[in-house]
Amino acid sequence: MSVIAVLALDGAPGHQLTTPGLVFGTACREHPEAEYEVRLCAAPGLRATGAPAPALRIGAPHGLDGLADADVVLVPGRAGHRDAPPPGVLAALRAAADRGCRVAAVGTGTFTLAAAGLLDGRRATTGWRHVEELAELHPRIDVDPLGAVVEDGPFLTAAGIYGGLDVCLHVLGRDHGRRVAGETSRELLTPLHADADSVREEIDREVAESAGIEPTLRWMEAELHLPLTLPDIATHARTSISSLTRRFRAHTGLSPLQYLLRARLQEAQRLLRTTDIPVERVAALAGFTSPAALRHHFRALTGTTPSACRRAHRISGENLSSPDGTNAPFQSSAMPNPRARDRSNSR
Known part of the structure; x- marks a missing residue:
């Protein structure tokens, strides 16, 4: 059985804390070969969830010790991502990486991995609003400004409000193949029929350049x-x-x-x-x-x-x-x- 340890820091978005349970729980229910334990592990100072949903007071059955034997450590975003993480968090993440554990971060959770020095010399991404900030604060990271899920060695980072879902499905696919990940995704999601051409046009719009730049x-x-x-x-x-x-x-x-x-x-x-x-x-x-x-x-x-x-x-x-x-x-x-x-x- 693989252990997924979700590190809950104060101000972590609630949906990023619950998504691993949804993904791996669904996979276990539909595919007997997939066996996972999802642990919610509280960092010191954990009190409540953060944006975008309303804050909810939470507790967790495990502390940082829950990371000690995990196969995957997942680090959601958090409020105050530029601030130093609580005591013991960086040491616990380094210890997990040192023993070969896969370590993933979602959105501003990438800043936590960066603070631990785990992404130096590696490719990584974060939410688009924070790409430039990550590159400025951590110039040794090769920041991918367009990445959805970026994998570099044992480290995964993801952008977007659904980044946690992307990371969990990526891990599931690595463990049990694309079929299991795809079927699990279909169980969880109804595809959105967005106007892809309009989205691409917005992203790639061409605007006349000024002499200033x-x-x-x-x-x-x-x-x-x-x-x-x-x-x-x-x-x-x-x-x-x-x-x-x-x-x-x-x-x-x-x-x-x-x-x-x-x-x-x-x-x-x-x-x-x-x-x-x-x-x-x-x-x-x-x-x-x-x-x-x-x-x-x-x-x-x-x-x-x-x-x-x-x-x-x-x-x-x-x-x-x-x-x-x-x-x-x-x-x-x-x-x-x-x-x-x-x-x-x-x-």
Whole structure:
């Protein structure tokens, strides 16, 4: 039997505390091979749940000792996520990681793992409102601005109000396969028939750029191979991080890190289309921390892999050139060029 320890800190959203019981309880009921114990473990100072639902006073049958033999430790978000966690929490999380336990965080729970130093040098994500904040406070983390569930070694992080559901289904899929996870998901959810085109249009909208950030955009695109951070970009733009983020969203529809990711993916597509250099080298030239990071983001935003993209262009008979070839970069429907509108208006 696998033990799932849910670490309840004061101000944790109530739905993030109850979701593990729903997911793993449903899996156990419908699939005899799935055996889980879900423990609610109270951190020191636990009093009540937090937003978005009304606060509820709660107690938990276990304390931090409940993490000692867990197979998975799940850390929900909490109120005051920038503050130091209660005494003993960081030590308990480090001890769990040291013995090989899988450790997951949902939303602002990522800040708790970051405070323990467990995500240094790794990829991670958090809710979109806190992506820039996480990158600023913890520059050693490779923050994924578009991630839903990000897995790096034994660590899982998730964004969004349903991030806890995503993480639990991910763990279930790892343990018992996609079929069990899929059937459990269908038991719990009624699909929402949202207008996907409208959502994509909102996320990827193209807004004419102002001269105010144009030099910084050109600089970023010229320095993609460097490990640019949010403070680096703000320094170049000679503004604060908060002001930089507002200006980027106003003029590109994206945050600075999202814009940087899109630019790197566009450069990777250009190199794949116009050169025959190895994918590993493409990743480095485009500024990705590893070939695995390139493949992850490439699939997330284009629905295919770098190698498949290259094969498709070769089959279409395109000629290869040197890495500094002048062919226009390929644009997938999921990854629009934020400069396209300016070019069309200039004709």
